[in-house]
Amino acid sequence: MFAAIFNIGWAATQVSHMAMVNCITLNSTSRVALTSSRNAFSMVANLGLYAIALVVFGVSEAVTKESTECQYRWIAYSSITVGCCFVVIFLMGTKEPRLRIDLKESCRARIPWSHWFRKILYYQVAMVYLLTRLVLNVSQAYLAFFVIDDLQMAQSAKALIPAIIYICSFVVSVMLQEIPWNGKRLKAYYCAGGIIWIFCGVAILLLSRSINSYMYAISIFIGIANALMLVTAISMQSVLIGSELGGCAFVCGSLSFLDKMSCGLALYVLQSHQSTSPKVDVNINQHFYFSVTRYGLGLVPAVCSLIGVVVTYFMELDSTILKPLRQPLLLE
Numbered sequence: 001m002f003a004a005i006f007n008i009g010w011a012a013t014q015v016s017h018m019a020m021v022n023c024i025t026l027n028s029t030s031r032v033a034l035t036s037s038r039n040a041f042s043m044v045a046n047l048g049l050y051a052i053a054l055v056v057f058g059v060s061e062a063v064t065k066e067s068t069e070c071q072y073r074w075i076a077y078s079s080i081t082v083g084c085c086f087v088v089i090f091l092m093g094t095k096e097p098r099l100r101i102d103l104k105e106s107c108r109a110r111i112p113w114s115h116w117f118r119k120i121l122y123y124q125v126a127m128v129y130l131l132t133r134l135v136l137n138v139s140q141a142y143l144a145f146f147v148i149d150d151l152q153m154a155q156s157a158k159a160l161i162p163a164i165i166y167i168c169s170f171v172v173s174v175m176l177q178e179i180p181w182n183g184k185r186l187k188a189y190y191c192a193g194g195i196i197w198i199f200c201g202v203a204i205l206l207l208s209r210s211i212n213s214y215m216y217a218i219s220i221f222i223g224i225a226n227a228l229m230l231v232t233a234i235s236m237q238s239v240l241i242g243s244e245l246g247g248c249a250f251v252c253g254s255l256s257f258l259d260k261m262s263c264g265l266a267l268y269v270l271q272s273h274q275s276t277s278p279k280v281d282v283n284i285n286q287h288f289y290f291s292v293t294r295y296g297l298g299l300v301p302a303v304c305s306l307i308g309v310v311v312t313y314f315m316e317l318d319s320t321i322l323k324p325l326r327q328p329l330l331l332e
Contacts, residue, residue: 139296173231
């Protein structure tokens, strides 16, 4: 019940925040810069959670089951408190700006859902965004299990490897803000991220326990690929919306709905085979075998990345390069 309540609130927050980017500016480069900034601070939030956990684990020791539960309860309390503080600061401390330029009534008017269903680009962007979220969410769900169960690395690795991914994603997200963007560059950078993930997926499928330290290097490329794919996939939504701001919430909401349904279904299918998956020993000395965890972290993201790259290649996006922050929509 609480998981359902949380996801209702999360969906409302996510959709409104993504739609807000398109309402701040009409400039394509500025929209990508805002999306990059949004993704960068998401990585900061993820790393902040690790910092909170480090403090809690340092202050109290987990000797019994009850003390372990208490540790994670305090991590949850602290995270919720920090998040609520930033929400209050945003809602109370941010003055809502007014329009700098007058948009046509057709741009601000509510756009019917059928308008988007008649666009081929809507289905292409939806497919790319869905596949991108599958790559990120499925790989994130199985990362810790693969590191501990399949590779049998140290317990610290299940925290260190995600931290490396978040740091690399943060750095790449910051760098993406400095690039003038158009449709061709969005496609090129997305394809680059997808190709990197394909190689990472193949490496994960072939990685054995005897060389499990290579997982640290693979995690660097996963972080780079995650940032490239997510920032450009979300920015493709902005290209689809354009100046038709009356429908940006529907576009973001419908794509987010597809993303959550597909990720839930994919994880359900993978988990349904978790207990029945055979362990095939290819080399006893290397302790190498295929498992659902290995497929979830390696095969599924690689296949989704390949399909995403193919769909992106056939997209038709605007090739005009606009300099950033030259076409502001809002005025303080």
